Amino acid sequence: MNLPQQADPAAVARSRAQRVEIDLSLRGPTVHWLSSAVFWLLAGTVFALVSSHKMTNPEFVANYPWLTFGRVRPAHLNAVVYGWLSAGSIAVALWILARLCRAPLRHAWSLHVAAVLWNVGNLLGILGILSGRSTSIEWLEYPGDTTPWLIAAFALVMWNGVDMLRRRAPGHLYVSQWYLFAALFWFPMLYLTAQVLLIWKPVTAIAQGPVNWWFGHNVLGLWFTPVGLASAYYLIPKVIGRPIHSYYLSAIGFWSLAFFYAWNGMHHLIGGPYPAWLISASVAASVMMVVPVVTVGINHHRTMVGHFSALRWSPTLRFVVFGAMSYTLVSLQGSLTALRGVNRVVHFTHYTIAHSHLGMYSFATMMLFGSIYYIVPRVLEREWPSAFLIRLHFWSVAIGILSYVAALTVGGIEQGFNLQNADMPFLDIVRRTIPYLYLRTWAGILIAIGHVAFAISFIRVLRGRTRPEGEPTLLAAHPST
């Protein structure tokens, strides 16, 4: 049995001073990027509620061209993908990298410039979509003139990431560092390839499908997934004070993702006019993803064994463990959905929307919430203002997203089987989905309540409205035995 050992007081003081220096070096950029992310989360939530309500009440704000479904729905997707998740992921990635490299941030100004560029790009992109200038390419609807803003911003982020890697303390690279450094290269490679082939120098229409879905699938697997898993691999052991169950398994998980994930994506085109080998390669790669998913799932679960009571008192762990469990679920579901027999039924149904929200919300967004709850008190040296608001946030979004996914999964499978039935009129099939669409909107309202609670907490902690009494519990380490 390993018990905490008494460390040399001088070493403890040095270590604490270094940790505080690193956290403070990231204070301004982290606040800038996370404030932007929270703004886009709220904007994306409004777009989501409007578009979801329109599914059952198409006449809702139908007289305003800017708010038609074909504009609001992609505005929601892009606001949450680039505005919320990407901005939040950048803040979390740089903080974890700085901590693990033991290298304070040297060029804070560049990350402020990057945040401004990123926000301008997102603002122009959302306005472009709402004004009818969408590219109509899913996941890449921003008009082409917004791309340089986002690319310039990400180049500055990469520069800071590489700078930390070069100045890292000697020794082993932790698995989270591998995931984060890889993600900082994977995302621009994906984004630039897609931009060149689809926006700047568009290839013929038939060839745009594979490029579109190669990007759309890989941006989840090679950008949001590595950042989410890096957070889990850092935060779960940090919060419970116990190393991960098996570093060996974590290495297998990372390298199998790095070798094989890029071959995914074309399975979205099953049934399309494409060479069979192209789609089959992606189906095979998708099934192979069971290897990294199972290794990561087993590793996280075995690390938590004996420490599940920590979920009662750690806000970070609640969100991160929820996200980690969702990662296993959505990934195995994805491998199953890539099979031709399953895909034939569920493709073009609400099941797909449930699946994408299981990935982008239950996994990626919950991971991001958990990370933010851990990081913000440390960079601000200030406590979160209210345990009640955090609990309200967690239960609202957890119940909300589970209801959302359950309703659209069941409704989507039913819809898929009905679509196979040539005797059933199409409008009857559509009408039968309406109860599930109402459930979707109610689940969305619950999620929105959680987001408002989170935003209130965030604004209050920024303004310094913290609990005046007692020691900031998040900042003080406690023995776990």
Place this chain on the structure above:
Amino acid sequence: MFATALVFLTLVGITIAAVLAFAWAARSGQFRDLNASARVIFDPDEPEGETTDAFPGEHPPASSEKPFTDHR
């Protein structure tokens, strides 16, 4: 055809980059002493065996479900 070829080359490039990174990791000793790798997240002031998170104004219980045990 141009698009398919470029995407194909990019994903082959990503795979080759991963193989090169793997080779560097193996050469530079990243896979030696994996137990040490798992512990690099702990510091003298946030050592193994100490929890670092709780709801504001609350303290985690003095003991977890089980004593701290090394399962590897």
